[in-house]
Amino acid sequence: MGQPQGLSLNMNKGDIMREKKIEQYDVVIIGGGPAGLSAGIYAGRANLKTLIIEQNLVGGLAVNMNEIENYPGFPEGMTGKALMDLFYQQAKRFNVHFRFTDVRKVDIQGDVKKIWTFRDTYETRVVIIASGGKPKVTGAKNEDKYLGKGITFCSVCDAAVNTGKKVVVIGSEDMAVEESLFLAKFADKVILSVNVDSDKMNCSEELKDVALNNPKIEILWNTSVNHFEGNNQLEKVVLKNLKTNELIKVDCRSCFEFIGYIPNADLFKGMVDMTENGYIITNENMQTNIEGVYAIGDIRNKFLRQVVTCAGDGAIASIHAEKYLLRNKAFKNKRMKVEKPSITLIYNSIEEDQLKLLKIIEKMELKLKGRYFFYTIDIYKAKGFLAKSGIEKVPTVIVSKNEIEKKLSDHITEEKITRIAEKL
Numbered sequence: 001m002g003q004p005q006g007l008s009l010n011m012n013k014g015d016i017m018r019e020k021k022i023e024q025y026d027v028v029i030i031g032g033g034p035a036g037l038s039a040g041i042y043a044g045r046a047n048l049k050t051l052i053i054e055q056n057l058v059g060g061l062a063v064n065m066n067e068i069e070n071y072p073g074f075p076e077g078m079t080g081k082a083l084m085d086l087f088y089q090q091a092k093r094f095n096v097h098f099r100f101t102d103v104r105k106v107d108i109q110g111d112v113k114k115i116w117t118f119r120d121t122y123e124t125r126v127v128i129i130a131s132g133g134k135p136k137v138t139g140a141k142n143e144d145k146y147l148g149k150g151i152t153f154c155s156v157c158d159a160a161v162n163t164g165k166k167v168v169v170i171g172s173e174d175m176a177v178e179e180s181l182f183l184a185k186f187a188d189k190v191i192l193s194v195n196v197d198s199d200k201m202n203c204s205e206e207l208k209d210v211a212l213n214n215p216k217i218e219i220l221w222n223t224s225v226n227h228f229e230g231n232n233q234l235e236k237v238v239l240k241n242l243k244t245n246e247l248i249k250v251d252c253r254s255c256f257e258f259i260g261y262i263p264n265a266d267l268f269k270g271m272v273d274m275t276e277n278g279y280i281i282t283n284e285n286m287q288t289n290i291e292g293v294y295a296i297g298d299i300r301n302k303f304l305r306q307v308v309t310c311a312g313d314g315a316i317a318s319i320h321a322e323k324y325l326l327r328n329k330a331f332k333n334k335r336m337k338v339e340k341p342s343i344t345l346i347y348n349s350i351e352e353d354q355l356k357l358l359k360i361i362e363k364m365e366l367k368l369k370g371r372y373f374f375y376t377i378d379i380y381k382a383k384g385f386l387a388k389s390g391i392e393k394v395p396t397v398i399v400s401k402n403e404i405e406k407k408l409s410d411h412i413t414e415e416k417i418t419r420i421a422e423k424l
């Protein structure tokens with residue numbers, strides 16, 4: 001991929017001596033998986049000064065996939081790495097900056113948000129959280145001992161070394177079945193341990209049939225891992241039949257676990273709203289409860305976690321962030337010397353009456369676009385706005401030109417707004 005991998009591990013003396021830097025960006029994206037890269041493409045293309053911070057490999061989880069067959073536009077499918085390389089190249093084409101290090105701390109409450117890595121600090125008005133997730137483990141006895149020594153989460157990385165051997169796969173969803181089918185191309189035997197009955201498996205019927213008809217795959221229903229055995233390397237997975245308590249010893253040097261993911265959300269705990277499982281809650285524009293902070297991709301509480309939905313999330317977040325920055329800038333720079341006056345509506349979108357006012361402003365915008373700038377600020381979404389702006393009443397319409405500013409909070413009508421605007 002041509003990216004500088006493992007920078008923090010390969011620092012030379014000059015790097016270590018270098019003073020810590022503070023850099024400013026419009027948008028900082030935490031995580032360079034499919035979601036972060038998609039957001040980067042849209043933000044970069046919108047001419048926002050954009051940084052992606054990635055602690056590992058550009059492309060995130062997708063890099064490990066041997067084949068992605070369901071990403072539109074590639075009828076023959078392609079490897080995750082090849083697809084991610086295209087995302088990466090496209091982000092670079094739009095001048096997205098990259099840093100290969102981990103984000104250690106964030107302060108995302110204020111208007112100017114701060115992000116700390118080992119060496120540097122980044123200041124930004126928009127943070128897009130795209131930190132994805134990490135694989136769940138079974139928690140069975142001795143699992144820690146064999147992580148990386150036989151227990152793996154990546155079939156594309158470890159399939160070839162199991163050519164002609166027996167492997168165990170743990171999991172009961174589509175992902176476990178898909179990966180078992182892939183592993184069956186290399187291994188002689190794939191033992192798939194599923195912790196429920198056949199009719200309760202959370203997997204597509206079509207996929208299940210393909211696995212059941214593959215002579216190399218044996219599915220052990222109602223089993224879970226009891227413990228792992230071996231010396232320096234995994235040698236046995238001991239499964240337990242959950243109905244009979246019978247222990248089943250399977251000799252193998254690799255056990256592939258596909259039992260789900262845990263969101264990488266620790267950095268943001270107590271700051272952004274999350275589900276009890278740690279997924280970040282957003283609205284349809286990918287906004288979190290904090291103004292200027294978005295969450296996209298697998299870290300987000302959503303229905304479908306796939307590359308294609310990551311791309312959609314990234315696009316929406318960046319386009320919304322662009323509007324947010326514009327609005328913020330317009331409001332902050334209201335003292336700027338602009339010839340054209342602006343009309344700003346501050347409203348609450350959950351109040352029906354105020355939505356009527358929004359319609360009036362939208363109608364005015366259509367009519368008077370050339371004469372005025374129009375802005376709308378929904379305080380329901382931009383929760384911190386009121387405190388910072390000094391606006392006391394909602395709804396309020398602010399008509400401003402250069403340093404003159406008129407506020408209208410009572411009985412707001414199109415006629416009143418127009419009258420004030422014409423006098424400025």
Ligand SMILES: Cc1cc2nc3c(=O)[nH]c(=O)nc-3n(C[C@H](O)[C@H](O)[C@H](O)COP(=O)(O)OP(=O)(O)OC[C@H]3O[C@@H](n4cnc5c(N)ncnc54)[C@H](O)[C@@H]3O)c2cc1C
Nearest residue numbers: 031033034035055060061102103132133297298305306307
């Ligand atoms: C086995 C498997 C098979 C799959 N098959 C398919 C498929 O066929 N088709 C499909 O569309 N999808 C598939 N998916 C789903 C797809 O991989 C995910 O939906 C997608 O990768 C999520 O992208 P993301 O950018 O949200 O997160 P990730 O891909 O998890 O990327 C997040 C990135 O953030 C980085 N990061 C985390 N914390 C920090 C930090 N503190 N500082 C800096 N960087 C950080 C991580 O290193 C990582 O690179 C599969 C997933 C798995 C596990």
